[in-house]
Amino acid sequence: MKSLAELQAIRDRARAQVSLRENSDNSIRVLVGMATCGIAAGARPVLTTMVDEVAKRQLNNVVVTQTGCIGICQFEPVVEVVTPDGEKTTYVKMTPEKALRVVNDHLVNGNVVTEYTIGANT
Amino acid sequence: MRELSLNVMDVAQNSITAGASLIEIRVEEDRKKGELVIYIIDNGKGMSEEQVQRVIDPFYTTRTTRKVGLGVPLFKMEAEMTGGDFSIQSKLGEGTQVRARFLTSHVDMIPLGNIDDTIVLLISCNPDRDFRFVHQVDGAKLELDTRQLREILGEDVPLNTPDVVQWIKGYLQEQMEELLQQGGAST
Ligand SMILES: Nc1ncnc2c1ncn2[C@@H]1O[C@H](COP(=O)(O)OP(=O)(O)O)[C@@H](O)[C@H]1O
Numbered sequence: 001m002k003s004l005a006e007l008q009a010i011r012d013r014a015r016a017q018v019s020l021r022e023n024s025d026n027s028i029r030v031l032v033g034m035a036t037c038g039i040a041a042g043a044r045p046v047l048t049t050m051v052d053e054v055a056k057r058q059l060n061n062v063v064v065t066q067t068g069c070i071g072i073c074q075f076e077p078v079v080e081v082v083t084p085d086g087e088k089t090t091y092v093k094m095t096p097e098k099a100l101r102v103v104n105d106h107l108v109n110g111n112v113v114t115e116y117t118i119g120a121n122t
Numbered sequence: 123m124r125e126l127s128l129n130v131m132d133v134a135q136n137s138i139t140a141g142a143s144l145i146e147i148r149v150e151e152d153r154k155k156g157e158l159v160i161y162i163i164d165n166g167k168g169m170s171e172e173q174v175q176r177v178i179d180p181f182y183t184t185r186t187t188r189k190v191g192l193g194v195p196l197f198k199m200e201a202e203m204t205g206g207d208f209s210i211q212s213k214l215g216e217g218t219q220v221r222a223r224f225l226t227s228h229v230d231m232i233p234l235g236n237i238d239d240t241i242v243l244l245i246s247c248n249p250d251r252d253f254r255f256v257h258q259v260d261g262a263k264l265e266l267d268t269r270q271l272r273e274i275l276g277e278d279v280p281l282n283t284p285d286v287v288q289w290i291k292g293y294l295q296e297q298m299e300e301l302l303q304q305g306g307a308s309t
């Protein structure tokens with residue numbers, strides 16, 4: 001049974017780790033487009049996969065969040081990855097499987113998955 | 123949409139854009155009556171009466187980048203297709219309530235789908251806002267209020283901490299299982 005006591009324990013652990021967490025200037029930002037068209041095209045499972053995988057691998061330097069209209073409906077679901085140096089990669093027509101690969105190759109190992117980028121799909 | 127919970131994700135996004143600090147999502151299933159009612163209630167900037175009138179018309183949107191807003195009209199159409207109904211009540215400066223009622227036995231009924239995924243993502247992607255989620259099935263209900271979680275977590279542990287997100291997910295799942303047992307027993 002998930003109890004509030006368990007949540008307290010999570011809090012205490014998180015507090016102890018606060019110093020380990022990188023500050024936001026050094027973090028990689030992952031933005032998943034969640035406009036009506038993105039959601040209809042399957043953005044929610046992509047976002048769920050990203051959130052879960054980043055949690056599972058304890059990637060404390062990655063922030064996953066949703067964003068609105070990216071303006072390219074025909075390429076939805078769209079995921080943008082922004083690295084600390086300001087470099088932005090736009091992944092298009094994403095699926096949960098592709099999301100896993102982006103986490104592994106790009107977020108963990110720093111290699112852009114070129115075949116999923118907008119450049120390779122136009 | 124393939125699931126109504128995806129519409130909820132989309133419509134709640136309007137509340138976020140409207141600057142809401144508190145968003146309440148209520149899902150009320152009455153299996154005997156064959157009825158499902160979904161509410162999305164926010165304390166965002168609200169709309170004038172005239173704006174509300176035009177929001178349900180697909181050629182209305184205040185956004186400048188695109189002319190057509192489809193989220194609300196789509197949700198409305200999905201409710202009406204089942205013989206249900208749809209309403210928006212809004213007041214400038216106070217907030218908005220969207221209500222959609224579905225008749226679940228209709229052939230055009232779209233399943234609710236994974237509402238927990240929607241709630242978990244809304245919370246984890248908007249850790250600075252509060253969400254209240256109520257899911258009622260027949261007589262039984264589950265509730266999750268991020269203001270309560272925040273009280274336990276304190277100010278230094280955000281709601282999007284991965285372990286917290288996983289806890290919320292597990293909590294909703296367990297509560298739902300329990301709720302279905304209770305609800306199932308009463309029918
Ligand atoms: N909860 C709300 N609070 C304030 N304004 C809203 C709300 N919901 C919808 N609106 C207004 O209605 C418009 C249309 O919404 P929608 O149909 O979802 O299309 P879109 O979000 O793509 O513009 C929004 O752009 C916004 O101006």
Ligand code: FES
Nearest residue numbers: 037069071072073
């Ligand atoms: S409406 Fe499709 S990307 Fe904006």
Ligand SMILES: [Mg+2]
Nearest residue numbers: 132136193194
């Ligand atoms: Mg919208």
